[in-house]
Amino acid sequence: MEDKKLLITPAPHIRSGDTVPGVMEGVIFALVPAMFAAAYFFGFAALQIILTCILACVVTEALWVYARKKDVRAYLGDGSAVVTGILLAFTLPPTTPLWTAALGGIIGISLGKHIFGGLGYNVFNPALVGRAFLTVSFPSLMTNWVFDGVTVATPLEHYAATEYITSYWDLFVGSIGGCLGETSAILILLGGAYLLYRGIIDWRLALGYAGTVVIFALLLGRDPIFHLFSGGLILGAIFMITDPVTSPIGRKARWVYAIGAGLLVMVIRIWGAAPGGVLYSILLMNATVPLLDRYLPDRIFGEVSKK
């Protein structure tokens, strides 16, 4: 027994089974229902765009990791590049040329993720950085809703032009014009329910964001249901605002972040000229995260209110 080598490690000596790749797998699994919706409504084109984005993201990530002299296989194993690829594809119109989709992935992973140091260090959501780049570089491609020879305006565009409100049922099920992953609210919510059950996303972020939109719409006398289920709002509330890396850690900071983004969406939608309220609301709030975390520490156990 004396010569037995005993291992010395700090406590705790048991760990939960959750891992970072496990979390990413959970997110990918939750995205599957909306992927089916995309395939159902937009057909083969949707699958091509999704696969292109995933491939572009994974290859770009591999090159960056290689260039930074890290273990490529170990880094790719976390699965985060796949998540970015799917999310980026979900924000693209079904008519997006494949080279454009790939470019979005390359820019998203490069300028959105690896120049900050890779997973966990990025300030902005990489998928949204990719999408924002495409929006400003190829505005006409990003708002081309001609599909199968028919021009379909998105519900928000339709509303902006004619104050026409798409039927709630169509909004909910997803038989509307729009980007790949943002049409079927119900299937996105299904994925969201799974993520909540797994404890992967925080309900505070989703509720703070969507709830602010509803309240703001009510206060302005707009249709809250329409605002909630149109555009990428539900996709944003479930999969974008809840991105752990780019949202605050503190609880108070999380509420401020989500509500701030909700206000920005409505400001952009109601008074802004450009589409993409969800995209810019989240990207802009991403920038505030370090400060929110630093200056809004939570009240700790047994701490008395300073009021």
Place this chain on the structure above:
Amino acid sequence: MALKTFKRGTVAPERKEATRNQAIQKSSVPEKVYLPLAEGPGEPAKPVVKKGDEVKAGQLLAEAQGNWGLPVRASISGTVEGIVERALVSGQSGKAIVIAAAGEESSPALEPLGEKIEDLDPAAIITRVQEAGILGMGGAAFPAHIKLAPPEGVTIDTVIINGAECEPYLTCDEKIMEEKPEEIVKGLQILMQATGAKEGIIGVKGHKKKALEGLEKAAEGLPAIRTCALADKYPQGAEKMLIDAILRRRVPKGGLPFQVGVVVNNVQTAVAVKEAVLDGQSLLKRVVTVTGSGVNEPKDIEVYVGTLAAEVVEMAGGLKEEAGKVVHGGPLMGISQHNLDFPLGKSTAGLLILSEEEAHLPREWECIRCARCVDNCPMFLNPISLANFSQFDRLEDMERFSIMECIECGTCSYICPAKKPLVQRIILGKGALRAAQRKNAGRD
């Protein structure tokens, strides 16, 4: 009835099956015991015996020093072999009195204080608790008599007995609750008498039905005493979490339980108090859980204080070939040991032996800022930020984010999907901050 609990925290696996259904086994008298002059935060005791002296179990070997100090008493009868400098738990070294066993167990060295608890003098109880060498047996090793004598003007209205035993693997408290409920209730009554508390509550996890039933039966006809069924959460046994769960009172930041009128004692401490006061028996033995996949026959053993860990492990069938880590305490807060050459103390609740496979640290990933550490921290702290501040020596930030409030329960490291050593970094940060504060105080 709904189970009581605190906010946040996590659910850890129990892993108590190996020892839960066996009775406590009594250890035979070991050949030698090594009794450290100090255990816990008090000053080391001053020896009053010398090499060659014959001593009886319970006899005073070293006198308590200072307010917080505890005396050392012989846990077995025998001959003093000397006072040696030796390895103690967790690689520390210190002076210990060595006794080689000889002769029979003897009658208690102290007189019972009385028979009727309600007639006992509170001050006499507190003195007796110190004389008997009683300290926090849940693992904290805090001198019990200090807890019982809060500052002038403080009213204690409730004594809570901590039977939560929230560390996985450990069952020694559960077994004590099942086997000695009457003693626990009597100990609680004595603690209430000592502090003037009107209410006594024993907190036990709701699924420990046998323990709860036994305690309820033992408390029958005593209106001031009740049990409280707790939810299965970690760290339910942390003092602040226990008080919050049972009484909905939160100990203020940086404070102690007496500030909300409460004294908390472990179940084994309660038994020790009862034996010291009513039987004149000093704290010479305690129940230790020896368990884990690296030991042949996991069991709860009543051991003599000062028995070497190696000997206690032999009582549990010895180490298996694949044993790879020895933990003093439970898996979440316990400290891994270099070897088994250290004496068990009064605050040793468990020896956990893990296999080599379980012993290795899991692979680390990049932190994805998922905030599970925040959402599970029972003290509502921000563990990942604290760990980062600690890594970069940002003392002001550590202070601003209340690093000293960390109770070191390990929930953050346990729950972390990136497997970051969060609590370890926070503990290092606390040390750095404490050192800096001491240095500043010296300068002023």
